[in-house]
Amino acid sequence: MTGVLFFDRFLKSLTVPEPQNAKAYLQNLREAAAEHQCNALSAYLQNTDETGFLAAVLDCSPFLREVTEANPEILESLFTAPVSILLEQLAVQIRAVGVDPEMTESRLMTELRRIKKAAHVLIALDDLAGLVDVMQTTNRLTDLAEACLRATVRFLLLESDTKGKLALPDRSDPEKDSGLIVLGMGKFGAGELNYSSDIDLIIFIDSARPALTDPYECVDLFSRMARRLVKILQDRTADGYVFRVDLRLRPDPGATPLAIPVSAALHYYEGRGQNWERAAMIKARPVAGDITSGEQFLKELAPYVWRKYLDYAAIADIHSIKRQIHAHRGHGDIAVRGHNVKLGRGGIREIEFFVQTQQLIAGGRFPELRGSQTLAMLTKLYERGWVGENTRDQLSRNYQFLRNVEHRIQMVADEQTHILPEDDEGFSRIAAMMGYPDNDSFTAEFLAVLRMVEKHYAALFEQAPELGSSGGNLVFTGETDDPDTLQTLSQLGFERPSDICRIIRTWHFGRYRATQTAEARERLTELTPALLNAFAATERADDALLRFDDFLQGLPSGIQLFSLLQSNPALLNLLVLVMSAAPRLAEIITRKPHVFDGMLDPRIFSELPTRNYLEERLDTFLSSGLNSGDAYEQTLDRLRIFAAEQRFLIGIRLLTGAIDGVRAGRAFSDLAELMIDRALSAVLKEFSLRHGQIAGGRIAVLAMGKLGSRELTAGSDIDIILLYDHDADADYSDGEKQLAASQYYIRLTQRLIAALSAPMAEGVLYEVDMRLRPSGNKGPVATHIEAFSKYQRNEAWVWEHMALTRARTIAGDRSFRDEIDAEVDAILAIPSEVKKTAKEMVEMRALIASEKPPRDNWDLKLRSGGLIDLEFIAQFAVLTGQVATETRHTSTELNLRHLKSEFSSPAQAEELAGAHHFYSNITQIIRLCVDDNTGREDYLPGLLELLCRAAELPDIGHVEHQLDQTTELVAKAFKQLLKG
Template sequence: MTVVSAKQKQTGAGWFGATLRELAPLDADEARRELSDMAEVATENGLTRLAGLLAGKSAAADFLGAVFNLSPFMRDCARRQPEMLDRLFDVALEDRLQQVRAAIGQCASAADVSEASLMKDLRILKTEAHFLIALSELSGEATTEMTVGRLADLADACVGAAVDFLLGDAHSQGKLKLPDPKNPATDSGWIVLGMGKLGAHELNFSSDIDLIVFVEPGAPAITDPFESVDLFARLTRRLVRILQDRTEHGYVFRTDLRLRPDPGSTPLAIPVEAALNYYEGRGQNWERAAMIKARPVAGDIEAGQAFLRELLPYVWRKYMDYAAIADVHSIKRQIHAHKGHGEIAVKGHNVKLGRGGIREIEFFVQTQQLIAGGRFRELRGRETVPMLKALEAHGWITAEARDALIAQYWFLRSVEHAIQMVADEQTHTLPDDDEGIERIARMLGFAGGEAFEAAFRKSLQLVERHYAALFETAPQLSAGVGNLVFTGDVDDPDTLRTLANLGFQRPSDICRVIRGWHFGRYRATQSAEARERLTELTPALLGAFGQTKRADEALMRFDEFLAGLPAGIQLFSLLQSNPALLKLLATVMGAAPRLAAIITRRPHVFDGLLDPLLLSELPDRAYLAARLKAFLDGMVLYEEILDRLRIFAAEQKFLIGVRLLTGSIEPARAGRAFSDLADLTIGAALDAVADEFAARHGKVPGGRVVILGMGKLGSRELTAGSDVDLILLYDHDEDAEESDGEKPMAPSHYYSRLTQRLIAAVSAPTAEGVLYELDLRLRPSGNKGPVATHFSAFSKYQRNDAWTWEHMALTRARAVAGDERLAAAVETEVEEILALPRDRAKVAREAAEMRAMIEKEKPPHDKWDLKLIPGGLIDLEFIGQCAALTGQISGVSRATGTHEQLARLAPEMADAQIRHELVEAHALYSALTQMIRLCLTGAFEPEDVPPGLSDLLVGTSDLPDFRVLEAHVQETARKVRSDFDLLLRGER
């Protein structure tokens, strides 16, 4: 560890005189400008030493310039509090961190402390600690292991200070009688457990903190045991506000209470006895796994430790059922459907939840702990790395696995920190562009992006290999158990028992189906060789489908798929040699009826899964455009082009869906990919229709067409099942009277007919299906107006006659295809229309009235109708659209996407806390909607959801089980509706 030596003090260099890691900025000129700007800030604040350092030439100045250039968060922190850097001339960084933690601990006991002053002090001190912790790791002074410990210590101190203040406040108001007011937490009965990475003392840089709060009603401080739950629930609510509300000084820690028992129906502070009864009677396996990391972090520490001792028999069972291990992993979606299938993408990879990521190492450890911890106390630790060492010492893993996983764990945690240090955002996903990857590489000290990508991919592959080996050696509940005999006409009793053990509810029906395969009733099984291959594959096939939780339905869908196959030998051989592909197929059949139906109707789309680069290539616009160009190459005939477009769109929708299903792309990326696919294929259809139409009717002089994407297409948030909202606009020479073809037409008639042809080309069902369902109701005058609109008429209508709701819809408009010059003119006109002066109060009032009307005329189907529920997607979209319409979006560029609109809400409209709540809510709803629409064709029925889909939804939200997710959705909706009422109705 670096300290400020006597020599460094003498030279005046302080901490900056130490050996700091050399970091290369992304832009050297920009880094120098940042240093110059920061030197001015230091001068303005009277910090002459710091100003001199920043203005001069030294290794320390170069290091700081790179830091400010690579991390906007670090730059902004330094600008707001430059004295943080100046102090490092006099004190070692670790010593200053200790001083900050001590100051945090003293905040609650200050003579004139109030809730407002405490919130301000905690935020200022936490910002300094956060900044210094990042600076230390970036400089190479601190290891990632030191960083996670420092962050956890910081969180402990902040939570402890807030808890002590609240206890003292309750004591002063006579609601509690603290035995020792100078040590408020002692015998207070308020138990605050840190869970997850906080409990394990392994916090990441921009982490939430997971807490569970209990109350011991018999504690000496509690004067009325019957009122204690309500009292401590109120205190807990205040605790969350103190820690996570965003103010002008920032926030302390985002706080998550969702891991408490039955979060949808329990108070925020749960009586100890009720909690113990719950865990012992109804506790889930994931809750047992979570309790491994539980640690009292604030409040009545002794009572918290006593509570955990009571839970020991629940968490650490002497005899472990391997089915419980499988259950934990199933819930957490860690046995990946895509494991081992193809290359691993680096861009856009989730370093926490993705293949070979941090979560796999953590669960590698936790599953072994659950198996062996009941018998070996040494395996009951909270921290990941010490437990890897303990597992090796007891012979549960090899020394090679221990060393590899420890090295990769700290490497992946350092990558996670770099991602989060860029903007202090709670994200675990690498950038999906070259510049973003280069930024992360340089923050980690790599020479460049390519070197980082190679090291990162190697790390993921190593983790994935060890994680896969864990399950290859674990006892298999379904492999090689009993007979599998499908000859003759009578069910074999042992085979029925085997199928039941594998997870099938109707084993006799399954026997009948498989006998049908072997009798050669399908084209794919008519040859003897195909039947032989299928016979060899059947045990693995049944094992894979048996793990889907609704095995019968999954296998029946596979049977429909087989029925449509023209041949089977190649497929059966492929599945036999590629277990990962078989598991992926089983996942699709078991969890995603929509995707299963696509495979069943169009088996050729399955060919796309054979591409080894499928999961490593991002389906961005350039990728899709190149694929489409190659797919249409040589196509001349009109009908042939349209059929090829339908085939291409179906296959790419399926492959985008598979990437989302397997976690190789994030839901937001899937929305952009689905939208890019629609842009390109509808644009190609427009070109084909225009050429075909011109062959008969000629062209209108100066004629130009553009398609304006509206709704989710315009905002680039399409899902697998979205309709497409369009407006077709045209323009032509002023003196053009008719087209110049064999059968000329007047311009208005020409473009109306052209649009009708386009609608038919895109929406009419053919043998190859439908390209997209189109909706043109957002055009001027709606269904009463012409299907094609002259540009000038569109402009006139929008400027003079459009309703507020039409202008709200226009905030999402985006030119998606057609003539480039007209597209640019349309975009400019839309921007000018949206920029027209408006009465903000009137817009908000009309939007709120419209929302109330929708709620009355189209109430939500149930609490999972994420679009229509109060506080659902429509509320978020209306907030974003009103802001865009009334000039309350920060930044210079126009934002068409709801997520971007909410993230850029102007401070005068919404404070940082509300912005954060709205953005988080939109991310949650969008992720869930993407997955639901991908997997289902009809409404989401929570009582009848495929279990595989419920696991996917849980994994998408990174929550432990479906019940917790449901409670989180309800709480999110409540917050959004509250924010909607404040922002658009002016009420709370």
């Protein structure tokens, strides 16, 4: 039978990560097959020895498991025909629903989701089984997306024709001469879709086509049609979704309608089009609607995309695009777990840019280099002599390997993610789905691929000519400016060349400690041209170089730094990035040059700053260097040194794209948690020397606010509450200087606050805010657990319970911490009066809006539809029991993602969680780079580029448009969920 052959033929090397789980999953599938009368499948599943492949699939992919349990008939179909025939049958069904005269929008949505789900399972099984290669899989996914899109377009066109809005020439072929051009972009256009891809579309209008009865109304008509198309394909219903749709690649999306006339589009591209849009158009392809008009439009656009002459200037521009949307290439080893196979170093995007850059340069003269598919164009580049045979073969193999990894990451839960899991269970799943017997062999292969890709990509840009190279004079001797040097500096892009000359003469004259030795000055002289070129590449070169000068003044020595910068361009670029984009970080380097030492360790970009990572390094740091003096003061100083360096290094990882904003929030929080824990230990030890201990005394620190939710930013204060307990009959401590129990813990807390926030030789560790304790500033700084519990249960205001939703213990006695966390869980589990809680929270939000209005549209905390609204929604959901998790989470994003379906639809919950993730990435970059009171008008160009990268959008206009759309979505949800 076909099915037996399918399940028995291949990849018996697919390992089952959790055999016991797999056994249970197979039993569930047996029961589902019997219930749905899938006889062939039922018979097959009776023989457990023959189901190893299927067991592995069920164990590795919760998505495939859930779909096949609910729809075992999909697997049953494999006993009737091979996958290729089954997919053709599904394609016929898709075409039929698009032109069915009885079709309704809701039924169309249901049918497309049902068919797509079946197709996804079949495509995944054939892929995992090894019957098809990765590019056949991407072609099948593309064909599926195109079929669903065209069915939707046909349905909408026929409906408009029926209503008299269009006059279709041929209702049996509604797309023909309709004037609606739907271009597929990116991987959709190239026929290279991922397993869980968005489909990128641009919609244009050929208003000369006969179907358009009123050309003046066509923009509004087709824009409304575009909105409905997105709804039909993208909205999550009980049946799931078809494909997520992204229309943001159209010209100037913040100011243009969803459908744009061809004449306006051509005018835009020819007059204002940018190189990133040229690169995007390489993969453009008409995928639905009026295909003939679409092909004609691309033909007219060809001279803009494919320039006749070699365009080496485009290399620099395309490289800058990469910096905007791709993790900055650091140095040293590459991490495997947590690595982004698409955007990370050595990933898919680097291979695509390797190919596209050369296509842009040479495609104007060689039409055969104008194709959209990565592997095909690699072969053409080889045939034309642009790349060697070895490069072609290695990148082709690596591309297919990485796309396979990407597909398996997405098959797990049908999520649009490109990041390898960090945990053992998740990582083992991917290794198993890739056919590797263990994690180590997969890790070794993955690392080898990344390094090979990075090597080829780096070589491409090393061979590019140095644009803006300092070929003119660079003379900084004497007391007067050299005229040719001034001209060279001006040509490089410096606006105040005379000031730059004066600064560099100061370096070369040895007026700073870092340049006092002859050897240091020689190194700096050799480095100066590279420095000037690097700073000239920033948009405010003068300001960036001035910050570097401030940094240089504080250095105790310069020989090592200058040598490193000269031999390590990546480090130089990183330093320039800090100086040009992040004034706040630059100020930290200037005040504490020692933090820069951490950047010299090449491993910082390959090791994630987890709690364990930080704790290991702190233990090593504290165990060395303490002398026989005041151990307590030395410990606090060393905590400050360590925290300053690690905060800086977390910031550098964020700045370079090695981690995103959400992970940076966790890292800043883990660091603070560790510092509080060690400071508390030091204070307890020091305090007990004089005052002794309280019988049965226990103490714990309860984290609140962003520390509690693990969302700290680079400059956050820490919100904490100190709780204690002791034996009922313990009145005084037993030390040399006895204290009453309450006084003991108050004094102890004051010592802890001082240990954290008092200015010392190495500065302040953290600013501490304890206003969230019972009774706020009026109450004692330390609170007995019984008083805390009584207050929270009987007297606390709604806003205090809101704050409690983010509470978690982070330091102190372990058993006491467990009791406190359990008590907080119990308090939050007490049913709230829904209407009363909602009313108070809405009034509270209105009060904040009136008393603390947002500074500008980039004030994402206070802006309507911003972070506060999301936090209020999550906190309201926790207080009213609307979060569907077994254990309480303090994370705003997790609580939003798990909103109960009766409170918020799954689609809305996902959108709100996505909005919080988006805000977090943006906010972390802003807080890292500039002070809290810095407005949008003062953002440096380098910072704007970082924000584009964090948002994965090509320019700041797109980012601001996305912010506007997201805040509108959140504000609407706030009104619906709370005011409703």
